[in-house]
Structure formats: C-alpha cells, structure tokens
Amino acid sequence: MASSHTVLMRLVASAYSIAQKAGTIVRRVIAEGDLGIVEKTCATDLQTKADRLAQMSICSSLARKFPKLTIIGEEDLPFEEVDQELIEDGQWEEILQQPCPSQYIAIKEEDLVVWVDPLDGTKEYTEGLLDNVTVLIGIAYEGKAIAGVINQPYYNYQ
Numbered sequence: 559m560a561s562s563h564t565v566l567m568r569l570v571a572s573a574y575s576i577a578q579k580a581g582t583i584v585r586r587v588i589a590e591g592d593l594g595i596v597e598k599t600c601a602t603d604l605q606t607k608a609d610r611l612a613q614m615s616i617c618s619s620l621a622r623k624f625p626k627l628t629i630i631g632e633e634d635l636p637f638e639e640v641d642q643e644l645i646e647d648g649q650w651e652e653i654l655q656q657p658c659p660s661q662y663i664a665i666k667e668e669d670l671v672v673w674v675d676p677l678d679g680t681k682e683y684t685e686g687l688l689d690n691v692t693v694l695i696g697i698a699y700e701g702k703a704i705a706g707v708i709n710q711p712y713y714n715y716q
Contacts, residue, residue, distance in 0.1 A: 577708075
C-alpha cells in the first residue's frame, strides 16, 4: 500500500518508472526519423521533439501523482493538455522495499522540488552520439539534491 511508504520513496519509485517511459519516448522519436529540431538560443543550444515530449511526459506524470510538488523542467514549454499515452502512473516496487534515510522520513510533498532535464545531451542526440544521451530527474530538499534518477535510453545499444 502506497500510504505506508514515505513521500520521498514513493517519489523516487515513481520517477524511476517515469524516466523509463521518457527513455522509450526518446528512442521512439529518433526511430521515427523526425527529430523536430529547433534552436533555443543558438546553433549549439537545441531542442528536439524528444525533449518536448519527454518533458511533457515527466512533468505531467509527476504532477498527477504528486500535485503539491514543485517541478522545474529545462524546456520552456507552454502548459497544454497531455495525451494520455505520455502519462506513466507506475512505480518501481523494488525501490519501495528500500528504507528511507531517517532524516527524510517526515518530508512533505510540498517541501520537495524536482528538476527535470528530459534529454540531456540533445546536441549529441541530433548527431547520433547516443551513448551520451540521458534522462535526468533530480529531487531537492531545502536547496540540496537528495535523490535522483538517471535513465540511459541507449545503454549498451550497439
């Protein structure tokens, strides 16, 4: 039962599943062949369709499960209704079996901030250097990083 687990452990377990979904989105976009590349600030600061879809997936999935959470995404995207296929509502059960560090047991949802980089290594992604691509979800409390998830969509892909 989710209520028997601390907010932090439920958040990490959810972030793990959500990052896996985002990794699937990143792989799907490149497989479809239309990266939808736009320049953000200059020719080396790019955003792709994978950045946009992965961020929408991560932020919307987290917001549905943790409505009091502060979520900050790297991409400047307008709020819009997200297609249900982008939502991940699962959680990694193995994480829930781990003990929460004692100093974080009483943390409230509204005290946490989640930082999202939906596709770290966008330039490399556009160049096919897929070993360098990651999905990053960081969790902070009182201005300090305390947990996070890194998904490597192309780990051991070759």
